[in-house]
Amino acid sequence: MPGLTRRFGRRTERLRLTLVSVGLALAGRAGARMSDAFGVRVGRNTLLRLITSLPDPPAATPRVVGVDEYAQRKGRIYGTVLVDVETRRPVDLLPNREADTLAAWLSERPGIEIICRDRARFYAEGATRCAPQALQVADRWHLWHNLGEAAEKCVFRHRACLRPAPALLEELQRTSEPPASSPWPTGHRFAERTRAKHATVHALLAVGHSKRSIARQLGMGFSTVLRFAHAAEPEQLFTGQWQSRPTKLDAFKPYLDERWQEGCTNAWKLWEEIKEQGYPDGYGNVRAYVSRNLRGKPQPVGPRPPSARAVTRWILTRPEALTERDRIQLKDVLANCPELDTLAGHVRSFAHMLTQLQGPPAAGMDRSSDHHRPAEPPQRFARHPERDLDAVSAGLSQPWNSGVVEGHVNRIKVLKRQMFGRAGFELLRKRVLLYS
Numbered sequence: 196m197p198g199l200t201r202r203f204g205r206r207t208e209r210l211r212l213t214l215v216s217v218g219l220a221l222a223g224r225a226g227a228r229m230s231d232a233f234g235v236r237v238g239r240n241t242l243l244r245l246i247t248s249l250p251d252p253p254a255a256t257p258r259v260v261g262v263d264e265y266a267q268r269k270g271r272i273y274g275t276v277l278v279d280v281e282t283r284r285p286v287d288l289l290p291n292r293e294a295d296t297l298a299a300w301l302s303e304r305p306g307i308e309i310i311c312r313d314r315a316r317f318y319a320e321g322a323t324r325c326a327p328q329a330l331q332v333a334d335r336w337h338l339w340h341n342l343g344e345a346a347e348k349c350v351f352r353h354r355a356c357l358r359p360a361p362a363l364l365e366e367l368q369r370t371s372e373p374p375a376s377s378p379w380p381t382g383h384r385f386a387e388r389t390r391a392k393h394a395t396v397h398a399l400l401a402v403g404h405s406k407r408s409i410a411r412q413l414g415m416g417f418s419t420v421l422r423f424a425h426a427a428e429p430e431q432l433f434t435g436q437w438q439s440r441p442t443k444l445d446a447f448k449p450y451l452d453e454r455w456q457e458g459c460t461n462a463w464k465l466w467e468e469i470k471e472q473g474y475p476d477g478y479g480n481v482r483a484y485v486s487r488n489l490r491g492k493p494q495p496v497g498p499r500p501p502s503a504r505a506v507t508r509w510i511l512t513r514p515e516a517l518t519e520r521d522r523i524q525l526k527d528v529l530a531n532c533p534e535l536d537t538l539a540g541h542v543r544s545f546a547h548m549l550t551q552l553q554g555p556p557a558a559g560m561d562r563s564s565d566h567h568r569p570a571e572p573p574q575r576f577a578r579h580p581e582r583d584l585d586a587v588s589a590g591l592s593q594p595w596n597s598g599v600v601e602g603h604v605n606r607i608k609v610l611k612r613q614m615f616g617r618a619g620f621e622l623l624r625k626r627v628l629l630y631s
Contacts, residue, residue, distance in 0.1 A: 218242035219630035222613045246625050256304040261311040261600035264292045265607045278600045288624040297321030311597045313337045333590035334597040345576035351503040356532030393429040455489045458500050510539045554591025
């Protein structure tokens with residue numbers, strides 16, 4: 196009976212559609228528990244089979260399509276999600292993010308007029324190849340995010356300008372105590388053990404015990420007792436593998452000392468910085484060096500300088516949105532460093548274009564317009580949009596963006612976590628397209 200039953204069906208159409216809705220919303224296990232709550236006992240695999248048996252939604256050609264990638268397996272396998280920006284609904288999922296796959300999908304839909312995308316090379320190539328009539332719009336958020344990363348690198352390179360080095364610090368460095376001659380500081384477990392054994396051996400020798408008798412009493416080798424007996428002071432025994440061995444960290448110790456004096460006391464941050472400079476070992480050696488050698492050193496006199504990330508945040512924030520304290524600190528930093536002052540001017544010019552949709556960006560990032568040129572990271576950022584200038588110009592002058600696509604990418608993450616290992620591409624595609 197049409198609308199009530201189907202051939203060889205075990206459920207009415209109404210119940211089947213109810214189970215399909217539960218499966219689309221909750222997937223297998225959670226859907227089975229929900230269906231059991233209202234008196235219909237089905238297995239999780241039954242719900243998944245009902246989902247995969249559904250037909251695809253009717254194909255439609257959107258006028259404005261958003262393209263972005265999503266991770267099927269983070270770092271290894273990526274796919275592509277396509278969204279109708281005007282209706283804010285997903286249109287299709289592609290199994291990979293290759294240019295050929297996107298080009299084949301676009302060639303079947305010649306009515307697309309606008310493509311919102313990030314600046315990934317494969318999406319730009321696929322859109323240009325099979326949709327030359329469409330206007331490509333680069334996403335503004337990615338442009339601003341990339342500018343923020345370049346600005347932070349520039350600020351970090353000019354971290355010496357964040358606070359002038361006080362003259363008192365140089366005096367403290369000149370008057371600081373010379374390093375101890377002993378490779379083992381007081382309190383080190385090996386040093387204290389050696390000193391205790393040295394004192395015990397010499398005390399027994401003083402009361403007339405022979406060296407072999409001392410070796411038997413202390414459980415030590417005869418040659419070890421000879422070394423302790425011949426050493427007038429325990430520091431003479433601090434030799435061999437524990438004494439000033441060359442390490443891979445030696446070449447980076449001057450940099451660590453300098454950064455410590457600049458106010459960076461985070462061992463993990465120091466390790467990340469020297470890792471970028473070529474340090475091959477792990478974090479443990481840096482942490483041990485900081486704890487053993489740097490913790491006792493005097494800190495710079497005066498207030499702690501702002502971090503590179505904090506200064507970057509001040510530069511990227513609207514001036515009227517900054518607190519009075521942050522505004523004063525930023526003014527002092529920019530007064531001490533002409534390069535950062537130039538960088539702040541470029542960032543504000545670019546931000547005005549981005550928020551007011553007054554592209555193209557070449558006017559705002561003109562590297563020859565100022566007497567002072569920005570540092571290397573902003574120069575590289577200015578060169579990258581030139582490779583995709585038409586899409587970037589459209590992104591800074593058109594109202595379209597990829598925000599709705601990013602929302603669907605987050606939704607795909609939630610669906611994947613619901614299904615765990617059963618989140619194959621076909622099942623995931625059904626849930627994304629049919630439950631939205």
